[in-house]
Amino acid sequence: MTFTVSVGTDSVECRPDQPILDALLRGSVWMPNSCNQGTCGTCKLRVVSGSVDHGRSPENTLSPAEREQGFALACQATPCSDTVVERLDASPAGDVHALRDVVGTVSAIEDVARDTRRVLVTLDSPLEFSAGQYVELRVPGTGHGRQYSMANTPGESKQLEFHIRRQPGGAATDGWVFSSMSVGERVDMVGPLGDFRLDPEDEGPMILLGGGTGLAPLKSITRQALTKEPDRAVHLYHGVRGEADLYDVDLLREWERAHPGFRYVPCLSDEAWSGRSGYVTDAFVEDFDTCRGHSGYLCGPPAMVDAGIKAFKRRRMAPRRIFREKFTPAG
CATH class of the missing domain: 3.40.50.80 (Nucleotide-binding domain of ferredoxin-NADP reductase (FNR) module)
Incomplete structure (x- = not known):
């Protein structure tokens, strides 16, 4: 079963267990997004009609009063019916790249600074993204994802470069990147994500x-x-x-x-x-x-x-x- 989520003239199908943001981005429908963890509030929207489950939306990001007023966090909210939502921000300049699942192979691991590694991942198929965006890597055996920005340019879309700093006790760093990750290992990820990117219309200093x-x-x-x-x-x-x-x-x-x-x-x-x-x-x-x-x-x-x-x-x-x-x- 899926529900229809509409914003402006665009509509996408969204599962009851799927965040609205995920469905919109996979359908190439832009919605502001940054942390995608419910902590920044960038993806806040207004529910015009229909109903949503707020999931794990933190109260310091989405207050009870805001929920009563019809606001929701797109990265946390899931639809309970066909739903119409409204963006709070205007669309950005530049291309909108569809969110998708991608798979790659670790092709290089290099210690470049204190507690910092460069990891190169060669993708099975190129990933379109804008300079400044990130992907979420799936941490093996945990069910969790961790977000890392691409250091390469969009013109190098077949091999992604990540700079990863060790976090003591971190599931992704101590538990994987700085311990068991090896060249040749297969990596699952989803992307691109985030609105931090080079403005294509800006030509000044x-x-x-x-x-x-x-x-x-x-x-x-x-x-x-x-x-x-x-x-x-x-x-x-x-x-x-x-x-x-x-x-x-x-x-x-x-x-x-x-x-x-x-x-x-x-x-x-x-x-x-x-x-x-x-x-x-x-x-x-x-x-x-x-x-x-x-x-x-x-x-x-x-x-x-x-x-x-x-x-x-x-x-x-x-x-x-x-x-x-x-x-x-x-x-």
């Missing part, structure tokens, strides 16, 4: 601030931007705690030599060294008096992203030109 493995989607966005406009002004700041946490430094320095408008600034928050020290957001503020006409991309821990938003606004960046992705712990 860019500033990107990343924390830790938040470098992954920023690397994809940077490469995509420079491929389209080799002389574009792109400033990439990468913040980590110590020098042992930096990676891809030689590659990014090579990009600097190849692209006169590209600048790479690594920052260490907990160590003094020959380069920039302190928080990555402070380094940015020191370097720019104004950011009018710039676009900003932020990816990393929530505290860093929040500080980055304030820093961008402090330097007069238009709020609509600020794009962000917060790396939050798995539920």
